[in-house]
Amino acid sequence: MKFHKLRAGEVPGTYVMESPVTEADILHMARQLARKRLAKGRPLTDPQSVFAHLQTLLQDYPHEVFALLLLDTRHRVIGFHELFRGTLDGASVYPREVVKLTLEHNAAAVILVHNHPSGDPEPSNADRHLTFKLKEALNLVSVRILDHIVVGTDGCVSLAELGYL
Incomplete structure (x- = not known):
């Protein structure tokens, strides 16, 4: 993708295309914008926009990806890290590595994120069990799982909203 195709518009949050773009260009730009919205120092104030950014980043993978959104004490983003990749219907997630990454970045809280390549965001029993296991592990080092x-x-589902946290 060539970056000269896009420039900031006069109204904040708008952009002007200087030349034709392909669908691949648009998808690439959407992913870049989603990553920018989850950049270091940004406060997470609107759950629906966070869901939209995460969906843009993870919905098209043909395999499961487990990621962490690391947050400081004020719930500002420290970083977004894709930690594990799996198969079509699962990914092995190791609590030790989750705790290690969280401590390396001095995070006070995390949001766990993973995709379902099937498109259906309904959490499985394995997802709920993993959440419980990671909550236990992170509690030992005083890190909160917010979601x-x-x-x-088809969208995003919050285990916190479903009452599993």
């Missing part, structure tokens, strides 16, 4: 978001092409 576990499952991403699909």
